[in-house]
Amino acid sequence: MGSVMNSSIAWPCAALSSADLAPRTTLKVGGRVEWLVEPKTPEELIAAVQTARENGLSVQVLGGGANLLIVPEELPGCVISTELLNRTFRSTDLEPGKELHGGEAPFHRVAPSDIRDDPRLVLWAGARLQGLVNATCKLGLRGAELLSGVPGHVGGALAMNAGSRDWGFWDQVERVWLLDPSSGEVMEKKRDECSPSYRNGQLNGLIALGCVLLFEPENKLLIKQEADEYLRAKCAAQPVTQRSAGCIWKNPDPEQSDGRGAGKLVDDLGLTGHKLGGAQVSAMHGNFVINAGGATGAEMLALIQDVEARVLDATGIQLSREVCVWDDETLRRKGESRD
Ligand SMILES: Cc1cc2nc3c(=O)[nH]c(=O)nc-3n(C[C@H](O)[C@H](O)[C@H](O)COP(=O)(O)OP(=O)(O)OC[C@H]3O[C@@H](n4cnc5c(N)ncnc54)[C@H](O)[C@@H]3O)c2cc1C
Incomplete structure (x- = not known):
């Protein structure tokens, strides 16, 4: 395991400073992180986390970025990607x-x-x-x-x-x-x-x-x-070829929602196609918010919050998020719980 000197930190594996995270998410939305670190074995990952700890850097883990909304334009600390741990x-x-x-x-x-x-x-x-x-x-x-x-x-x-x-x-x-x-x-x-x-x-x-x-x-x-049948059904029901983060909300308790899933609650309010900047509620499925082109993290989050407020207002149901949101607040709270 050779160490990689990059600026002032000797990482135990490949590491890139000021790395753009947008291409690493399926939404294609995300800011620049201070360090993007890419271990290729579990041992390198463990050593990279230790290096981050010794340098006082916060650690986030990024997988395929398929259920993730990154809001800030600049993220402090390090993001450890599992891209090369594909075994x-x-x-x-x-x-x-x-x-x-x-x-x-x-x-x-x-x-x-x-x-x-x-x-x-x-x-x-x-x-x-x-x-x-x-x-x-x-x-x-x-x-x-x-x-x-x-x-x-x-x-x-x-x-x-x-x-x-x-x-x-x-x-x-x-x-x-x-x-x-x-x-x-x-x-x-x-x-x-x-x-x-x-x-x-x-x-x-x-x-x-x-x-x-x-x-x-x-x-x-x-x-x-x-497996092929599941794939066919998924492609028929969900906007799988568009830039999304999968389902944004968990399905609510069916007793509270008369058996309606989160997507149906959004559809029933006529919110499909609803747009805010480059962020849009999918025309195909109300539980998907897509990047229709050039959306920022802030626009995506604002649209999600707007839909949540409208559903709450109309039905009394507070939708709970499935998508993971990295915003200033969650990153700060995570940093505090580590200190
Ligand atoms: C078109 C589409 C369809 C989808 N369909 C489904 C579906 O049918 N069912 C479903 O459940 N999901 C679905 N999703 C969402 C997504 O595919 C899943 O949630 C998937 O498991 C996310 O994995 P990821 O590696 O991309 O996680 P990421 O998006 O990279 O990360 C999600 C969260 O997990 C954390 N994390 C990632 N790796 C680790 C790790 N090694 N250790 C600890 N924490 C970690 C991250 O920090 C983040 O908080 C869909 C998404 C899209 C875009």
Whole structure:
């Protein structure tokens, strides 16, 4: 692990100062961060967090940027990206206890042993969700097909408990490795030691380094067919080719909303297509706000707040956000809780 001297900080991996985050998010909105750091192994990530701590820099983690709105034009501290931590392994091909380190054999190079003997995969935080769907289709593993068409990385899916109304990523988790950025401690936790909830992995400031997922062996063709069906349904219902951050709001309690999802509440108020600067409520789905061209983070946030105020006014329902917002307030609060 060679260290990279950049300005005055010796990072243990690639690092860029004054880096533009907009291209790193699916909304294509975001400011410049003091440091963007790109570890390529979990060990480098752990060392990068330690370097940030020693230099008094705040740490945010960025996965695929698919559920994220970055508001400020300038962000202090460092953003650690999981872009280069894109590794998936068969658990049988690794020595027990060495899974987090991965060994030398990435998924696509290992000679296949029978998956039914051990239907698990080991993934680092930057493993792509679509790579996971493809791997499970090829191997004949049931459990990831609902992620078909969902962008982002495994670390983001753990943080968000990504999934559908009735299924979340954590349903497949056997174990996770978590890093406490304030102490540098690495913990291995079993699924039943964690308390994920709807669209919230409850990581509470911990950084996910990787996980072991457990699946059910199933006919490969059947799995592929189901994944393709989910993808078709998603493309028909959601603006998947536009610049969005996925669903902005969680679905409210159906008893409170007469069974209407957040998108339907927005649609019913005639807010589809509603625009503020370059930010627009999708004409296709009321729960998506898109960057229709040149939107700023402030415009995106103002539109989201405007829709929330209108829904509250008309229905009495306070929509709760699914999208993660990095604004001055949340970054400041995070900095304070670390100090
Ligand atoms: C077109 C489209 C469709 C989508 N469909 C769905 C869907 O069907 N279901 C669904 O649930 N979501 C959906 N999403 C949202 C998104 O794909 C998921 O939430 C995904 O899991 C986000 O992962 P990410 O790596 O992009 O996270 P990011 O957006 O990069 O980060 C989200 C949050 O997780 C934190 N985070 C990221 N990595 C880590 C880590 N390693 N450790 C700790 N915290 C971390 C970040 O700090 C941030 O707070 C969709 C998005 C788009 C654009």
